[in-house]
Every structure is written in structure tokens, then in C-alpha cells.
Amino acid sequence: MRFPTPTLSALLLLTSQSTMASAADPVVGPVKGSLVVVGGGTLSDSIYQEVITRAKGGPIIVIPTADELPTYDQNAAGASSFRRLGASNVRVLHTYDPKVADTDAFIAPLLNASAVWFGGGRQWRLVDAYAGTKTEAAFKAVLDRGGVIGGSSAGASIQGSFLARGDTQTNQILVGDHTVGFGYLRNVAIDQHLLVRGRIFDMFDILKVRPELLGFGCDENTALVVDGDDAHVIGASYCAIYDGGFWSREGSDEKNLPPKDRIFYFLRAGDKYNLAARKVVE
Structure with missing residues (x-):
């Protein structure tokens, strides 16, 4: 049987529909699933509860390897807090050996996981152990199934495409010998412990060499929660946004602002941000 040749108008309609479908996909955040990106420190129960709620009763896998x-x-790494708050299926999974991380036996607990939680430490250790292995792919598969990936401190920075403070010698080098994170947030660099450790200007070291990146950093016990390109802040303190613009609750018309390459602003609990538009949602 011969099928009729599509008309030009039909082809244009199909192309338009395809373009509209792809345009609807997130350009920065995950296409499926959600992220909880925490600035480190001692966490309130509400932040752990955010992960538990999004895991919807499924297994939570805790990765302490950064420590x-x-x-x-x-x-380890918050697993006891998840259990204390009612999560019944929590497992700590760890190796420093990428050969082990590349085995089917090691990734077995991840295959039906609804959440992955990365603990604090040094983020490059997560790269050395898991990058390019079946385990890294299994982490991403949790998102692809609609699950949640969260992490605190090093576990926050690893979620960006650019790995902030990824130097093996010192965490004071912002652009170090490891610069590629797991990339759950695309074209993004993530800092942590922002106010407690006086790091509010450090992001500019990254943006000098990678000015196209969106930078943000959260203070301790504070998180950016991400669904697609929609983000909002939870927790006790602030997240700083480095997008080349400025926002304030009282406006900016009468403010003496620095140049675009030296500017940032703060968001607090309840504030919303669109990662694709790089704009606060008011």
C-alpha cells in the first residue's frame, strides 16, 4: 500500500508541534524529578522532610562518599535523620573505587530508588568515585523516573554542571582540577556555606572564566528546591543569585549598584525564581 506524500502545510505543522514540545522542556533544571540543593550546616527537619515527601515512600539512598x-x-550523612522523620527504607551506599561503582551489584539498590541524598565533604571525591560509571547513570535514572536528588554542602555543588571548589588541594580554589559536576542543573555553578563562611564574593572567580554560567549559592540550613526550571527557597537563611541582574523587594531605582559582572542579590524562604528566564517570579 502506498501512503500519500505529506503536504507542505502538514510538514510545517509537525515541525511546529515538535518545536513547541521541545521548547516546553526545562533548559536548566531536570526534565523530570526534582532537586533539593542545600547550603550545608546543621539542617532543620523541614529540609529532610522535603526530600521524604518528594520520595513518596520509596527508597532513599544516602551517599556519604564526599566525606x-x-x-x-x-x-552516615543524614541517614539517621531520614529514619527519625519516618522514612522506612533508607540505605547508605558507598565506595571510593570507580571499578566497584561500575558494577551491576553495586548499583542494585539504586534501581528502584525514589531519592538520592549526597552528604557533605569535598565534592571532587564524588567525581573520582562515580563519574562515568554505572552508578552515575543510576543516579540520573532516579530523576528520570520522577524521583528526587538532594544534597548538602559538597552534595549541593555536585548537582551543578560546573563543579565549584573542585580542587583537590584546597576548597578555596573556585576553579580547580575538577570542574565538571553531575549536571542536574545545566550551565550552573553552585556554592554553599555562603554567609556563615563569608563566601558571597567567591562566585565571581568562576564567572570571570565562565561568564555564561548562572551562579547561585545557599547559606547553611537553606535550600533551593527545583522542579524543571522553577525554583524556590526554603530554610532559615538566604540563597544568593548571580545572574548579572539585580532584584530587591524595595526596587533598585535609587540604589547605587556595582557593574553587572560584580552584582548579586539574595532570596529568602518563599521566594521563587525561574532558572530559564533568570528572573525572580514576583
Whole structure:
């Protein structure tokens, strides 16, 4: 049977529909699933609860590898807090060996996971252990199934495409010998411990060499929660946004602002931000 040749108008309609579908996809955040990006420190129960709620009763896998202790028990890196708050299926999963991380046996607990939580430490250790392995792919698959990936401190920075403070010698080098994160947020660099450690100007070291990136950093016990390109702040303090613009609750007309390449602003709990538009949602 011969099928009729599509008309030009039909082809244009199909092309238009395809373009509209792809345009609807997030350009910065995950296409499916959600992220909880935490600035480190001692966390309120509400932040752990955010992950538990989004996991919808499914298994939560805790990854403590950034801390580089010799061994970890099943209470490491916040696992005990998840259990205390009612999560019944929590497992700590760890290796420093990328050969182990590339095995089917190691990734088995991740195959039905609804959440992954990365603990604090040094983010480059997560790269050395998991980048390019079946485990890294299994992390991403949790998002692709509609799950949640969260993390605090190093576990926040690893979620960006650019790995802030990824130097093996010192965390004071912003552009170090590891610069590629796991990329759940595309074209983004993420800092942490922002106010407590006086890091509010450090992001500019990254933006000098990678000015196209969107930068943000959260203070301790504060998180940016991301669904697609929609983000909002939860927690006790502030997240700083480095997008080349400025926003303030009282406007900016009468403010003496620095140049675009030295400017940032703060968002607090409840504030919303569109990652694709790089704009506060008022």
C-alpha cells in the first residue's frame, strides 16, 4: 500500500508541534524529578522532610562518599535523620573505587530508588568515585523516573554542571582540577556555606572564566528546591543569585549598584525564581 506524500502545510505543522514540545522542556533544571540543593550546616527537619515527601515512600539512598572517612555505617550523612522523620527504607551506599561503582551489584539498590541524598565533604571525591560509571547513570535514572536528588554542602555543588571548589588541594580554589559536576542543573555553578563562611564574593572567580554560567549559592540550613526550571527557597537563611541582574523587594531605582559582572542579590524562604528566564517570579 502506498501512503500519500505529506503536504507542505502538514510538514510545517509537525515541525511546529515538535518545536513547541521541545521548547516546553526545562533548559536548566531536570526534565523530570526534582532537586533539593542545600547550603550545608546543621539542617532543620523541614529540609529532610522535603526530600521524604518528594520520595513518596520509596527508597532513599544516602551517599556519604564526599566525606572520605575510612568506613561509613548505616547512620552516615543524614541517614539517621531520614529514619527519625519516618522514612522506612533508607540505605547508605558507598565506595571510593570507580571499578566497584561500575558494577551491576553495586548499583542494585539504586534501581528502584525514589531519592538520592549526597552528604557533605569535598565534592571532587564524588567525581573520582562515580563519574562515568554505572552508578552515575543510576543516579540520573532516579530523576528520570520522577524521583528526587538532594544534597548538602559538597552534595549541593555536585548537582551543578560546573563543579565549584573542585580542587583537590584546597576548597578555596573556585576553579580547580575538577570542574565538571553531575549536571542536574545545566550551565550552573553552585556554592554553599555562603554567609556563615563569608563566601558571597567567591562566585565571581568562576564567572570571570565562565561568564555564561548562572551562579547561585545557599547559606547553611537553606535550600533551593527545583522542579524543571522553577525554583524556590526554603530554610532559615538566604540563597544568593548571580545572574548579572539585580532584584530587591524595595526596587533598585535609587540604589547605587556595582557593574553587572560584580552584582548579586539574595532570596529568602518563599521566594521563587525561574532558572530559564533568570528572573525572580514576583
